[in-house]
Amino acid sequence: MAKKITGNNQYLKELNKAAVLDLIRQKKTLSRKELADLTGLSPTACGSITRELIKDGFLYETGQGESTGGRKPVMLELKPNSYYAVGFDIGMNELKMVIADITASILLQRNFEYSPGISAEKVIALIRDKFFETIDSEKLSTDKFIGCGLSIPGILDRNTNKIIIAPNLSWNEVDLGTEVSEALGMPAFIENEAMCSAICEHWIGKCSNIENFICINIESGIGAGIFIGDSIYRGYTGSAGEIGHLIVRENGRPCGCGNRGCLETYASIRHMLEDINERIRKGYSSDAIKPGTGALTWSQAVDAAYNGDELCNEVLRKGAVYIGYAVAFLVNTLNPEAIVLGKCFTDYAPLVMDTLVETVNEKSLKYPVSKVRMLTSEFGMNSSALGAAMIPIRKIFGK
Amino acid sequence: MAKKITGNNQYLKELNKAAVLDLIRQKKTLSRKELADLTGLSPTACGSITRELIKDGFLYETGQGESTGGRKPVMLELKPNSYYAVGFDIGMNELKMVIADITASILLQRNFEYSPGISAEKVIALIRDKFFETIDSEKLSTDKFIGCGLSIPGILDRNTNKIIIAPNLSWNEVDLGTEVSEALGMPAFIENEAMCSAICEHWIGKCSNIENFICINIESGIGAGIFIGDSIYRGYTGSAGEIGHLIVRENGRPCGCGNRGCLETYASIRHMLEDINERIRKGYSSDAIKPGTGALTWSQAVDAAYNGDELCNEVLRKGAVYIGYAVAFLVNTLNPEAIVLGKCFTDYAPLVMDTLVETVNEKSLKYPVSKVRMLTSEFGMNSSALGAAMIPIRKIFGK
Incomplete structure (x- = not known):
């Protein structure tokens, strides 16, 4: 709105400071001349802003860049270890x-x-x-x-x-x-x-250049963080992203939310582990899970799956199919550029990613699914x- | 970005013109003084912009407003029947x-x-x-x-x-x-x-003051239009809103999209009408649907439902339950302020709105569903x- 533009110079200056910092962050290194060109700020304004940012410890001058004719320009970068x-x-x-x-x-x-x-x-x-x-x-x-x-x-x-x-x-x-x-x-x-x-x-x-994406975390629950138009999307009162209670099976398993057949009851690590341990309690054994083995921990179950255990692979794959249902609905409804799956999912992604992608391709409309990138987080639990x-x-x- | 603010006066003027028009649209009637106060534009800039907008036929002066001391101000309104x-x-x-x-x-x-x-x-x-x-x-x-x-x-x-x-x-x-x-x-x-x-x-x-809402159209297909942050949300390549293919029944009815159990196959008017007519073909009759009645049209089926026919009410209600599943997922995932249902839905909304709201309440998480308003469109097919x-x-x- 016009008010911000004409009525409040301090506010404008802060906006311009943030814009200057963000440009340098994105480009890694910029001269004052490049900054002025990219922002449209006058060389004087640019000089004043960068002087303050250097003084306050956000930027520092780092050697000299490529000359485009005259003197080699001094380059500006974000200052590490200052804040x-x-x-x-x-x-x-x-x-x-x-x-x-x-x-x-x-x-x-x-x-x-x-x-x-x-x-x-x-x-x-x-x-x-x-x-x-x-x-x-x-x-x-x-x-x-x-x-x-x-x-x-x-x-x-x-x-x-x-x-x-x-x-x-x-x-x-x-x-x-x-x-x-x-x-x-x-x-x-x-x-x-x-x-x-x-x-x-x-x-x-992996989504640093992506404006519309959904980050899905698989843990003891299943939740999503949504970016729309390069910004955090929180919804009307801030609770957006609760995808774990999509009903994937009518009259399915009881869920803590009071419903039946929620995604979480098939695809969260807590429920997948319960499924595996219930079958072990009933006598299941294999080359990877010897008879008499007690209840497995999550990492033991994942190890068993990597060692070829059928039960563990079956449960993980079934979970991935149901996650695929939810992803397909998100693809159809929000037409995102990327879906990134993380937290515990990174533990077993190599075992189920094919199943997941196949389900998403099958259950989504052809056009939006042809545009979406399916990614696995590189950060795991962190x-x-x-x-x-x-x-x-x-x-x-x-x- | 700073560029827009300082570098391009014509662009800025167009932005300010649009902002002035939009304020007058929202407030219905404003004096030049009120406009200057609300926009932060100088009285001179405001005078110049409104003069142009009056000359071009977008605004007109309409009588006099309430005085707050001196002369009664001339009020400005959008000009009807000009464009x-x-x-x-x-x-x-x-x-x-x-x-x-x-x-x-x-x-x-x-x-x-x-x-x-x-x-x-x-x-x-x-x-x-x-x-x-x-x-x-x-x-x-x-x-x-x-x-x-x-x-x-x-x-x-x-x-x-x-x-x-x-x-x-x-x-x-x-x-x-x-x-x-x-x-x-x-x-x-x-x-x-x-x-x-x-x-x-x-x-x-009904959503003129609502920033985040979803408009769901029930017709021969089922689709949604999504507003986020007061703006149209189209997704990465423009296909957002295709909610009709949420799988509401695993291994359910075959759908034109190639999958089974899609929402559309239970809740679109085409499929609901097919369900009703199939039962009639098999001999169903009632007080509202006499024996020997041929296949019903959509409006005959809706009439029969209003006249108490059990089959028609059952099919419409079942459709509403499945729409409720999709709405619940949208409520959990997007935490919207409102869901507005329209097109053919307005024909039978009074018969199923209770069922729909009940399903949405039951299948959504308590917090986001407590914040959402469930609305029926007043525009029907138009x-x-x-x-x-x-x-x-x-x-x-x-x-």
């Missing part, structure tokens, strides 16, 4: 911490285990303790931190910025952002876990913590 | 035409029947003949037309602006926009039929033609 962000992924039995600088380079990654059922208060204390321990030992100063991102396995309300419900944590109505912000002394932003993974894919992963750390970083680039 | 747009909905056996002015007031509406299987060439000739006949008899001049919108029951490619496939018309790869534009001598825009209905709901219907006419109109308001 940091911290991201936390709050899982059912583990807190993952990531510290990254504004170039999105990962400084460190740590995991801290806890027992399921942990209270929000204890998680906040753990975040505070582990954060300050870590920056002390790394000799980082808090005033170098631009903010904190928090990945939550649950539904958030964008208006109140609270956690509405996080079933796997048994948390309701928690104002985690405010409390962590106070504990760490920096801005803190909460975000749904699958959306954090989508942010990770968009900022540093995508949400990485994405959480990127939330404050994105903000300085105006995203 | 028009024409919309065509190309159906399987009928062309619907709508002419509206820039205030979105409908000047006339006409329907022209034809036989199924009509060629694109014949439809273009019909559009040309009927348009010129009509404006001659209405004494309208073509230079008062800002453009034409075309509603197409098929998949479009936004890059080539062509129809990829329109199954019910048996058209492939038709460049209808270009050809109609040449035939009528004005810009012509093609748009998917369900998206045209969504545009209608957003511009003049929503696509009306929406098509709104496409060129929206453009002068910068949409």
Whole structure:
């Protein structure tokens, strides 16, 4: 709107600063002349903005670029290790911490285990303790931190910025952002876990040049983070992406949501593992699963599948078929450029990707499915913590 | 981006003109002072823009508003009957035409029947003949037309602006926009039929203040038009909204798309009518459907349902249940503010709305479903033609 353009110079300057930073981020290195050409800003305005950004430690001058005639230009780049962000992924039995600088380079990654059922208060204390321990030992100063991102396995309300419900944590109505912000002394932003993974894919992963994509996380639940028009899509009140309750079988298995036949009951790792262990309890054995083997863990089941066990492969493939149903509906409905599957899915992707792609091709309309790229995340279980750390970083680039 | 703000005054002026027009559209009537306050434009800039808009016939001065102290201000409104747009909905056996002015007031509406299987060439000739006949008899001049919108029951490619496939018309790869534009001598825009209905709901219907909503059309097929962030959502290549092929029954009925158990095979009016007539053929009768009655038409079947016929009610209700499954997935995945159901659905909405809402409540997650409004369109079969006419109109308001 015109108001922003003519009425508020400070706002405009901040917008232009973010635009300058984002251009340098995308192009990696730019001269002041190239910046002025690309932004349409006057050389004076460009000079003033870059001077401030250098002074504040966001940019630095780095050697000289190619000359296009006269003097070789000085090049500008994002300054590494000047400002940091911290991201936390709050899982059912583990807190993952990531510290990254504004170039999105990962400084460190740590995991801290806890027992399921942990209270929000204890998680906040753990975040505070582990954060300050870590920056002390790394000799980082808090005033170098631009903010904190928090990945939550649950539904958030964008208006109140609270956690509405996080079933796997048994948390309701928690104002985690405010409390962590106070504990760490920096801005803190909460975000749904699958959306954090989508942010990770968009900022540093396979979807960095993709405007419309869906990131699907397979874990004990199944959720999606959606990007539309190069922006996070959260929906009317912030709960978009809950794809795990698509009914894939009428009158199918009972689900925790109260319905029957939900995608999660066939394709989440919790339910797939239950299926496998139930058959083992009933006496199933194979070359990979010897008689008398007790209940398998997830990684044992995946290993058995890689070792050719039929049951484990069958269950994983059946899960992939049902994920294919959901993906097909998403392809038909949203016509995305890419679908990226991650978290536990990366553990067994090589075993089921053919089945999944075949199902998606078969169950989607020909035109949209011919346009979509099916991808596997390269970040495995770390995508949400990485994405959480990127939330404050994105903000300085105006995203 | 900064470029637009500082580098291109003509572009900026057009943006400001559109913003001024859109504000007046939304507020119905505004003084120059109110406009300057709301836009942040200087009184001089505001005066210059409104002067041009009055000269060009988009605005007019209308009496005097409430004084807030000094002289009573002159008020500005959109000028009715100054510029028009024409919309065509190309159906399987009928062309619907709508002419509206820039205030979105409908000047006339006409329907022209034809036989199924009509060629694109014949439809273009019909559009040309009927348009010129009509404006001659209405004494309208073509230079008062800002453009034409075309509603197409098929998949479009936004890059080539062509129809990829329109199954019910048996058209492939038709460049209808270009050809109609040449035939009528004005810009012509093609748009998917369900998206045209969504545009209608957003511009003049129940969703005019709703940023995120989904408009679902039930006809011989089932499709959706999606608005996200107050804008049309088309997806990566323009085919978003094809919800009719959600698999609601594994290994269910065969569908024209090659799959089995698609939503359309249970809930489209074509299939519901087939179900009813098959039972009648097998001897079904009731108080509303006497023995010996032949195959029913759609409107006879709906009448029978209103007259209490059990079979017709059962089939319509079953269709509504399956639509409920699709709506529930859309609610979980996109967390929209509203779902509006239209086209043939308006014929029987009073009979099934309870069943539909009950299913959606049952099959969705509690939080997003508590936020969604379930609506029925007020435009019936006319929503696509009306929406098509709104496409060129929206453009002068910068949409």
